[in-house]
Amino acid sequence: MAPRLLILALALLAAGRAHAQDLLTKRNGDKLAVKVLEITPLEVKYRRTDNPDGPLISVYKSEVFMIRYANGAKDVFGAAPTPVLYPAVPRVSPTPAPTAAAVPPGPVVPGDVVLPDEEIHLSGPRLGFTVLTDGPLNRGRQEAGYGNLNPFLTQFGWQFETRLFRLPNGVSGLAEFVPLVGGLEQGKFVPSVSGILGVRGPKGFEFGLGPNLTPLGANVVLALGTSFRTSSGLNFPVNLAVVPGNGGARISLLFGFNSRHR
Secondary structure, eight states: OHHHHHHHHHHHHHHHHHHTOEEEEETTSOEEEEEEEEEOSSEEEEEETTSTTSOOEEEEGGGEEEEEOTTSOEEEOOOOOOOOOOOOOOOOOOOOOOOSOOOOSSSOOTTOOSOTTSOEEOOEEEEEEEEEOHHHHHHHHHTSOOOSOOSEEEEEEEEEEEEEEEOTTSOEEEEEEEEEEEOGGGTOOEEEEEEEEEEEOTTSOEEEEEEEEETTEEEEEEEEEEEEEOTTSEEEEEEEEEEEETTEEEEEEEEEOEEOBO
């Protein structure tokens, strides 16, 4: 008889403990057997019934759908308030004046602050120097009548540049016209004119070629260069030009500055 009474007592004790648990139902459908200890304006704090001495667990009230307590009472928590969406009222504003400063697609290169199909001019002064190798130097002394011409000539002039097109990847097509006067430091007047068609990459590197005309004759000029741009919008181009022919070559290094205009 005693064993049966012991078993019955244990069963009643287990049933009492099971009955003493609370049931927490989350909005995602999860159901947890817990002992609710505190409910704050923002949180529900509880311990799990399978680990009553374990850590205190907190869950946001917005995640809880319902709590059914051990005594049969229950709390149902409303959903989080849904923001009211009002229909947008169209705003009427004056028609904006057309602007010429729209950033073109792709990387920015010197002078780029307008529409990609708009023609841009980047013209400005140029100064630098030219070095003559023996062939052009001798021809200048003997055939062009420059007498005791030195192989090192200063250069002064102007570069007229027009951007013809710009691709979405930042590559631009250029047309340049560069008249220069050299040898003034020697008391001489050595003119040259170059017409160059070139390409400028998205990071400012450029190259081109075209005809070159001087008192020594007509040749082809090959040019390389890049531009350094300041925050104020000024560009500082640096160009290296080589004119092969006449038994040698003319090598020029030119510097300058310009700003974008249409």
